[in-house]
Amino acid sequence: MSTSSLEWSAARERPAPARLWRTGLLAGAAWGGLGLLTARLPNAIRDWPLTAELASLSFVVAALLAGLALAGRWVPARLRAAGPWLVALALLLGAWQLFTAKLGWLPVPFFAPPQALLEVYLEDWARLGESLLHSLALLGSGVAFGAGCGFLAGVSIGWSRRIGYWLHPVLRLLGPVPSTALLPLCFFLFPSSWSASVFLIALATWFPVTVLTWSGVASVERGYYDVARTLGASPWFLIRRVAIPAALPHVFVGLFMGLGASFSVLVVAEMMGVKAGLGWYLQWAQGWAAYANMYAALLLMALVCSGLISALFLIRDRALSWQQGAMKW
Amino acid sequence: MVATARSPIPTERGLRLDIRGLAHAFELKGERLPVLQRLDLSVAPGEMVALLGPSGCGKSTLLRLVAGLEPLQHGELLADGAPIAGPDPSRVVVFQDPTLYPWRTVWDNVALGLQARGLLRQQRGRVDEALAKVGLGEFAQAYPRQLSGGMAQRVALARALVNDPRLLILDEPLGKLDSLTRIAMQGELIRLWQQQGYSGLLVTHDVEEALLLADRVLVFSDRPARVLAELQVARDYPRHRDDPHLVELRRQALELLGLGKDW
Structure with a gap:
C-alpha cells in the first residue's frame, strides 16, 4: 500500500515520462513471440484454419506496441498502466495456443484454440x-x-x-x-x-x-x-x-x-x-x-x-x- | 452609556413572540416525561433573547415548538398574535449541526428555501447576496465536504437569512466550533442581526456567548424546565467580554446553574 502510493506520487512529480516505454517494448516482444509460436509450430491434431491469419494479427499487435514503445512520451497514461496486462495477455494466449492447437494436450472437441474462436466471429x-x-x-x-x-x-x-x-x-x-x-x-x-x-x-x-x-x-x-x-x-x-x-x-x-x-x-x-x-x-x-x-x-x-x-x-x-x-x- | 441601553434597532422586521403557559411532555417506554412546565416568555420585535440552561433541560424542545416542528400539546404559542400551527419560513432555525445537503453545492444549499417556495427563478440574486453577507461568495460552487466547520455553519446561516426571517431560532449554532472560530462567529452573528433587524431566540450552553449576544438572558432550571432568573444585559454592541457588568452577570448566571462555588 505505502510503496504503491509512493510510486504514485513519484510518477506525478515526474515532469515527462521516459522516452522509451520499456513495458511496451516487452509487450511487443511477447506478442511477436505469440505470432512466431502460432505461425512456425506445426498444428498437432488437425490443420486449424485461420492459423496464419491469427499469427499475422499477433504480428500487427506486436508492431503497434513496439512503435508505441519507441514513441514513448506520447503513450496515453491509461495504456501505459495496462502494460503488464498486455504482456500477460500474450503469454496466456500463447499457453492456450500451445496446449490446444500445437500440442493437443486438451481434448479436441471440448477445447478450441484461439483461431477457432476467430473463425466463429468471422463466419457466424x-x-x-x-x-x-x-x-x-x-x-x-x-x-x-x-x-x-x-x-x-x-x-x-x-x-x-x-x-x-x-x-x-x-x-x-x-x-x-x-x-x-x-x-x-x-x-x-x-x-x-x-x-x-x-x-x-x-x-x-x-x-x-x-x-x-x-x-x-x-x-x-x-x-x-x-x-x-x-x-x-x-x-x-x-x-x-x-x-x-x-x-x-x-x-x-x-x-x-x-x-x-x-x-x-x-x-x-x-x-x-x-x-x-x-x-x-x-x-x-x-x-x-x-x-x-x-x-x-x-x-x-x-x-x-x-x-x-x-x-x-x-x-x-x-x-x-x-x-x-x-x-x- | 445609559444603563438602559437596549438593542439599537428594534424594527418592524422582527417578529413578536408570545409563549403562555407552555407545557410539553414526551412518552418514553410508556412513561410520561415532562420537559416543559408552565412556561411564559415573550420576545419583542428585534430583540435577541438567550436561553441558558443545563443540557437536556428542554430548551431544544422549546425551539422545535416555536419553529413548528413539534406539535403543541398544552399552552399558547403566538407569532405576532397568531397561533403557531406548523413550520413557516418567517421562523427559521439554525441547528447545531449545519445539516447542509452534501449532494448540493454551497449555492444550491443556500437556495433551498427559495426553491421550496417556488421563488428561486425570480430571486436568484438573493442567493448571491446572502452568500456575500457571510463572506463566502467565492465558495458558491464548492461542496459541503470541502468546507471547514466554521464555513459550513456560515453557509447554514446564509441559507436561513436568504429567506428574510422575522425570527431567527439559533439552537447552539456555535456549539461544535473551535474557540477561535467561535469568537469570530459571535461577532458575525451580532453584525448580521444588527443589519437585518430580526428577532432572535438563542439556545446556548456558553454563558459568555449568551451575555455577548443577547439583550436578555433567561436561565433555565433542570428538567422540567422553568425560568429561574432573567438577566438584563445593559450594554451596547459590540460588547467586551471583560466588561465588569458582564463579569458580574456571568457570576450570577453560573451561581444559578449551580456552579457558583467552583468559580
Missing part, C-alpha cells in the same frame, strides 16, 4: 449479433421495468407507513424467492415466453432495488427534513429534493445487485423458453458440439455484461460526484 457474426440484440432487448425491458418499479416501491415503503403496511409483506415473501424458480409457472401464466422472461428479469431486479431504496429513504437524517420544513417545503418537495437525493447512493448499490441478478435470470430464461438470445446460442452450440461457438458466445457475454456494469458505475460516478472516495469499479 450475423447469428451472434442477432442473439446479442435479442438478449439486450430482453434484458433492457426487464431491468428497466424492474428498476423503475423497485425505485417507486422503495420510496413508497420508506416514506409512507400505510403503503409500507401492504408492500412490506409482499416484499418479504416474494423478494427472496429465486426468480428462476418461478420460471415454469410463468411460462404457462404469461401469453408468451418473452413476456414471462421480462417479468422474471424485472422481478430479479426489483427486489434488491426496492430493499436498498427503502433503506436509503428510511435512513435519511431527520435534520435534513427539519431544515427543509422550516424553510417552507411541501411533502412532495421533501420526497423529491431531500429523500431521493439522500437515498441515491443506496439506490445505486441496489441497481448494481439487481443488474447482476438479472444476467443469470436472462440466460436461464433464454435457455429454457425464449429460443433466442445469447443464452439460447450457448445451448444451441452445445447441442451441435460446436464448442468454439460456445466459447465465442461466452466471451462476448462476459464483455457485454462487464460493459453494462461499467456503464452503471459511470452513471453513478456522474450522479454522485459530490461523494468522496466512493468505490471504483
Whole structure:
C-alpha cells in the first residue's frame, strides 16, 4: 500500500515520462513471440484454419506496441498502466495456443484454440449479433421495468407507513424467492415466453432495488427534513429534493445487485423458453458440439455484461460526484 | 452609556413572540416525561433573547415548538398574535449541526428555501447576496465536504437569512466550533442581526456567548424546565467580554446553574 502510493506520487512529480516505454517494448516482444509460436509450430491434431491469419494479427499487435514503445512520451497514461496486462495477455494466449492447437494436450472437441474462436466471429457474426440484440432487448425491458418499479416501491415503503403496511409483506415473501424458480409457472401464466422472461428479469431486479431504496429513504437524517420544513417545503418537495437525493447512493448499490441478478435470470430464461438470445446460442452450440461457438458466445457475454456494469458505475460516478472516495469499479 | 441601553434597532422586521403557559411532555417506554412546565416568555420585535440552561433541560424542545416542528400539546404559542400551527419560513432555525445537503453545492444549499417556495427563478440574486453577507461568495460552487466547520455553519446561516426571517431560532449554532472560530462567529452573528433587524431566540450552553449576544438572558432550571432568573444585559454592541457588568452577570448566571462555588 505505502510503496504503491509512493510510486504514485513519484510518477506525478515526474515532469515527462521516459522516452522509451520499456513495458511496451516487452509487450511487443511477447506478442511477436505469440505470432512466431502460432505461425512456425506445426498444428498437432488437425490443420486449424485461420492459423496464419491469427499469427499475422499477433504480428500487427506486436508492431503497434513496439512503435508505441519507441514513441514513448506520447503513450496515453491509461495504456501505459495496462502494460503488464498486455504482456500477460500474450503469454496466456500463447499457453492456450500451445496446449490446444500445437500440442493437443486438451481434448479436441471440448477445447478450441484461439483461431477457432476467430473463425466463429468471422463466419457466424450475423447469428451472434442477432442473439446479442435479442438478449439486450430482453434484458433492457426487464431491468428497466424492474428498476423503475423497485425505485417507486422503495420510496413508497420508506416514506409512507400505510403503503409500507401492504408492500412490506409482499416484499418479504416474494423478494427472496429465486426468480428462476418461478420460471415454469410463468411460462404457462404469461401469453408468451418473452413476456414471462421480462417479468422474471424485472422481478430479479426489483427486489434488491426496492430493499436498498427503502433503506436509503428510511435512513435519511431527520435534520435534513427539519431544515427543509422550516424553510417552507411541501411533502412532495421533501420526497423529491431531500429523500431521493439522500437515498441515491443506496439506490445505486441496489441497481448494481439487481443488474447482476438479472444476467443469470436472462440466460436461464433464454435457455429454457425464449429460443433466442445469447443464452439460447450457448445451448444451441452445445447441442451441435460446436464448442468454439460456445466459447465465442461466452466471451462476448462476459464483455457485454462487464460493459453494462461499467456503464452503471459511470452513471453513478456522474450522479454522485459530490461523494468522496466512493468505490471504483 | 445609559444603563438602559437596549438593542439599537428594534424594527418592524422582527417578529413578536408570545409563549403562555407552555407545557410539553414526551412518552418514553410508556412513561410520561415532562420537559416543559408552565412556561411564559415573550420576545419583542428585534430583540435577541438567550436561553441558558443545563443540557437536556428542554430548551431544544422549546425551539422545535416555536419553529413548528413539534406539535403543541398544552399552552399558547403566538407569532405576532397568531397561533403557531406548523413550520413557516418567517421562523427559521439554525441547528447545531449545519445539516447542509452534501449532494448540493454551497449555492444550491443556500437556495433551498427559495426553491421550496417556488421563488428561486425570480430571486436568484438573493442567493448571491446572502452568500456575500457571510463572506463566502467565492465558495458558491464548492461542496459541503470541502468546507471547514466554521464555513459550513456560515453557509447554514446564509441559507436561513436568504429567506428574510422575522425570527431567527439559533439552537447552539456555535456549539461544535473551535474557540477561535467561535469568537469570530459571535461577532458575525451580532453584525448580521444588527443589519437585518430580526428577532432572535438563542439556545446556548456558553454563558459568555449568551451575555455577548443577547439583550436578555433567561436561565433555565433542570428538567422540567422553568425560568429561574432573567438577566438584563445593559450594554451596547459590540460588547467586551471583560466588561465588569458582564463579569458580574456571568457570576450570577453560573451561581444559578449551580456552579457558583467552583468559580
